[in-house]
Amino acid sequence: MAGFENYAQDTRDIELEIERRGVALGIDWHNEEQVRALAREALTYPASEITMLADKPDYTKLAKLELFGLASLMLRTMQESAETGFESHGGDAWKAFARALWAERRQLPPA
Structure with a gap:
């Protein structure tokens, strides 16, 4: 269904939910x-x-688990949008979490 997604809106929606879970968990996205x-x-x-x-x-x-699910949605949105030639990225929370996820993923042993 490529071409019908609104990646900009999806990105805003996902980031808003990431920010909300971050508030609930006391996450400082700059730390x-x-x-x-x-x-x-x-x-x-x-x-x-x-x-x-x-x-x-x-x-x-539960808030943490929801945040982890949102991380999966975030990464999938970035991947799908890149495949259609559109770069999806949100604001501070999105970027901080995405950078950390990629950095930590590189530290994990191969599956």
Whole structure:
């Protein structure tokens, strides 16, 4: 369905939700060490934690899990838009989180 997506709007929507989760979690997007730690956790988050949330809601963990899902949407949007010749990128939170995710991904051992 390439050509029908509104990547600019998608980018704004995703970033707004990233910013909201960041506020809920107390994330300072200008603190590289904190954002890198968050990215590292996003890339290594155990699936067992996801199922535990269904049994006993923990709103901090839920906000973090939602943020990790948004990271996946963010990276997918960037990839899809690049394939159509459009560069998607948001503001400070988007850029900080994306940089940290790419940097931490390079640190992981090959799958």
